[in-house]
Amino acid sequence: METKVALLGFGTVGKGTYRALTENADEIERKTGKKVTVKKILEIDPKVRACGLAPEEIFCTDIEEILSDPEISIVAEIIGGMTIALDFILRALRAGKHVVTPNKAVVAANYDLLQKTARENGVQIKYEASVGGAIPVIETIRKSLVANKITKVQGIVNGTTNYILTKMEEDGMSYADALKQAQENGFAEKDPTADVEGIDSANKLSILMIECFGIYIKPTDLDRTGISGLTRDDLRLAAQHGCKMKLLASAERKEDGTVEAFVRPTEVPLSNPLAGVRNEFNAIYLYCNMADRILLTGRGAGKDPTGSAMAADIVSLA
Amino acid sequence: METKVALLGFGTVGKGTYRALTENADEIERKTGKKVTVKKILEIDPKVRACGLAPEEIFCTDIEEILSDPEISIVAEIIGGMTIALDFILRALRAGKHVVTPNKAVVAANYDLLQKTARENGVQIKYEASVGGAIPVIETIRKSLVANKITKVQGIVNGTTNYILTKMEEDGMSYADALKQAQENGFAEKDPTADVEGIDSANKLSILMIECFGIYIKPTDLDRTGISGLTRDDLRLAAQHGCKMKLLASAERKEDGTVEAFVRPTEVPLSNPLAGVRNEFNAIYLYCNMADRILLTGRGAGKDPTGSAMAADIVSLA
Numbered sequence: 001m002e003t004k005v006a007l008l009g010f011g012t013v014g015k016g017t018y019r020a021l022t023e024n025a026d027e028i029e030r031k032t033g034k035k036v037t038v039k040k041i042l043e044i045d046p047k048v049r050a051c052g053l054a055p056e057e058i059f060c061t062d063i064e065e066i067l068s069d070p071e072i073s074i075v076a077e078i079i080g081g082m083t084i085a086l087d088f089i090l091r092a093l094r095a096g097k098h099v100v101t102p103n104k105a106v107v108a109a110n111y112d113l114l115q116k117t118a119r120e121n122g123v124q125i126k127y128e129a130s131v132g133g134a135i136p137v138i139e140t141i142r143k144s145l146v147a148n149k150i151t152k153v154q155g156i157v158n159g160t161t162n163y164i165l166t167k168m169e170e171d172g173m174s175y176a177d178a179l180k181q182a183q184e185n186g187f188a189e190k191d192p193t194a195d196v197e198g199i200d201s202a203n204k205l206s207i208l209m210i211e212c213f214g215i216y217i218k219p220t221d222l223d224r225t226g227i228s229g230l231t232r233d234d235l236r237l238a239a240q241h242g243c244k245m246k247l248l249a250s251a252e253r254k255e256d257g258t259v260e261a262f263v264r265p266t267e268v269p270l271s272n273p274l275a276g277v278r279n280e281f282n283a284i285y286l287y288c289n290m291a292d293r294i295l296l297t298g299r300g301a302g303k304d305p306t307g308s309a310m311a312a313d314i315v316s317l318a
Numbered sequence: 319m320e321t322k323v324a325l326l327g328f329g330t331v332g333k334g335t336y337r338a339l340t341e342n343a344d345e346i347e348r349k350t351g352k353k354v355t356v357k358k359i360l361e362i363d364p365k366v367r368a369c370g371l372a373p374e375e376i377f378c379t380d381i382e383e384i385l386s387d388p389e390i391s392i393v394a395e396i397i398g399g400m401t402i403a404l405d406f407i408l409r410a411l412r413a414g415k416h417v418v419t420p421n422k423a424v425v426a427a428n429y430d431l432l433q434k435t436a437r438e439n440g441v442q443i444k445y446e447a448s449v450g451g452a453i454p455v456i457e458t459i460r461k462s463l464v465a466n467k468i469t470k471v472q473g474i475v476n477g478t479t480n481y482i483l484t485k486m487e488e489d490g491m492s493y494a495d496a497l498k499q500a501q502e503n504g505f506a507e508k509d510p511t512a513d514v515e516g517i518d519s520a521n522k523l524s525i526l527m528i529e530c531f532g533i534y535i536k537p538t539d540l541d542r543t544g545i546s547g548l549t550r551d552d553l554r555l556a557a558q559h560g561c562k563m564k565l566l567a568s569a570e571r572k573e574d575g576t577v578e579a580f581v582r583p584t585e586v587p588l589s590n591p592l593a594g595v596r597n598e599f600n601a602i603y604l605y606c607n608m609a610d611r612i613l614l615t616g617r618g619a620g621k622d623p624t625g626s627a628m629a630a631d632i633v634s635l636a
Binding site: 020027028032128134139140147149290291295299305312315 | 348610630634
């Protein structure tokens with residue numbers, strides 16, 4: 001059986017998703033017996049359409065062409081940003097298409113609306129790629145830990161800040177210099193606010209809390225401190241305490257049912273594997289009442305790792 | 319919808335599986351909308367039947383009572399050993415029941431027969447708990463990494479030997495003393511051969527190779543060295559090299575399609591997170607062409623962790 005998919009946007013993650021679905025099509029078919037084909041790609045930039053990574057004839061410039069195509073059952077939103085992405089996701093759901101997205105900001109800010117719209121239209125929205133990039137954290141919580149009460153989730157969920165902290169700690173760089181190097185190496189955006197102020201981590205923590213505890217707290221309501229105020233002295237002090245400074249996202253469900261959650265630079269003892277997570281890598285601990293501690297580590301961002309997670313959601317919907 | 323399950327055996331893992339399905343029934347229902355009930359437990363030992371952990375009336379002593387019950391759709395084999403376990407699994411499959419098992423020895427030695435029997439009877443056999451205990455490695459390979467070519471799998475998949483090596487290294491114990499302590503603390507069997515000679519690791523590696531590469535090699539055909547020949551001097555030498563000695567199970571698919579696989583004590587550099595995996599914990603690296611490196615860490619054995627993985631397979635079949 002063949003499933004036809006449309007991609008909205010052909011930027012970095014769009015290209016990774018396309019590559020995962022096409023170059024590994026034989027693996028997908030071997031493991032699932034399913035054929036998944038990208039039928040259309042929405043992309044308004046003619047230069048991108050001509051990049052040669054996908055046949056020019058599958059590109060289109062009008063989302064209606066995708067929404068009105070009854071053969072397309074799954075739409076991958078990879079535009080990024082907030083307003084247009086949300087609008088396109090809602091329109092796709094209302095057109096009866098399943099939606100897959102890596103857009104943590106949109107999912108975390110509009111969780112109830114997205115779920116309600118999906119339910120009303122008999123479709124699903126999936127967002128494995130929104131937290132931890134290639135790390136299969138949402139599938140693990142939903143499926144592999146289905147028979148567990150998860151009591152705590154804690155991790156490093158932002159690669160940009162972890163890269164900056166690693167450079168400050170290992171190379172003795174100042175925050176400003178480390179940020180500049182992260183920007184030069186493509187690990188930080190020109191405007192790094194969402195990463196360095198912990199906003200991106202808060203979006204991901206909000207999603208993790210939904211999955212782990214079934215509790216939705218808007219990311220703007222979470223206790224949040226970024227890394228922009230950190231100095232080399234803070235990192236040296238952490239080292240003197242036998243720790244590394246890490247930007248942790250953490251949520252714990254207490255015995256009385258309340259939840260304590262924060263995004264905050266935290267001194268992590270060297271004995272904790274999170275202290276050893278370097279550069280742009282992410283890692284997430286899940287504390288469970290049956291499985292005990294599970295630690296998942298991998299690349300939290302990037303074209304192919306994010307494409308891998310997008311493709312997994314697409315195949316699971318197929 | 320309610321799914322009825324039978325457990326074959328009520329030893330350690332049987333109790334863990336029962337606990338995961340009953341005590342966390344609310345979590346299972348919240349996450350999946352499914353109700354899973356243990357209808358019968360096969361257990362011949364009257365002392366175990368009277369242990370009070372499950373109602374006495376659900377125990378039975380004749381497997382026919384389970385196989386002939388049309389309400390029971392899933393059978394969990396938790397007897398252990400080889401002959402009877404294999405016989406019971408085959409009879410359950412032939413009776414049209416899905417089977418879930420943590421029995422790596424039976425699965426690895428009889429893979430083709432088990433799959434053929436399942437296929438012919440229109441049912442499935444699942445074995446997440448057979449590798450890495452609570453670690454969701456098989457689901458991750460099959461689902462989350464579905465759009466990846468996996469090039470290499472490498473890890474610490476036997477908790478007993480990792481416990482012994484940790485004690486030898488951290489407490490300067492001899493192999494014999496560390497083995498004795500592992501036996502006293504319940505981390506090693508009276509006859510430790512299968513663990514310390516790498517047989518258990520080879521069983522798990524055989525299963526991992528099937529899942530990662532689609533290639534089945536009998537565990538007895540794998541290159542295998544255990545830890546019983548290791549001395550404190552070997553560990554000291556590893557430390558001098560900036561390494562820890564770990565019993566690794568490893569399989570790599572080369573460019574030319576051949577596979578290099580072994581179970582062997584290996585010096586692991588401290589910069590590799592596998593070096594930091596201590597005591598009875600397990601960890602498995604998956605090297606992929608899209609997701610890059612994914613590392614999964616957790617408890618590789620024990621009542622509740624193994625029960626967690628058994629329950630996940632049961633719920634996914636429900």
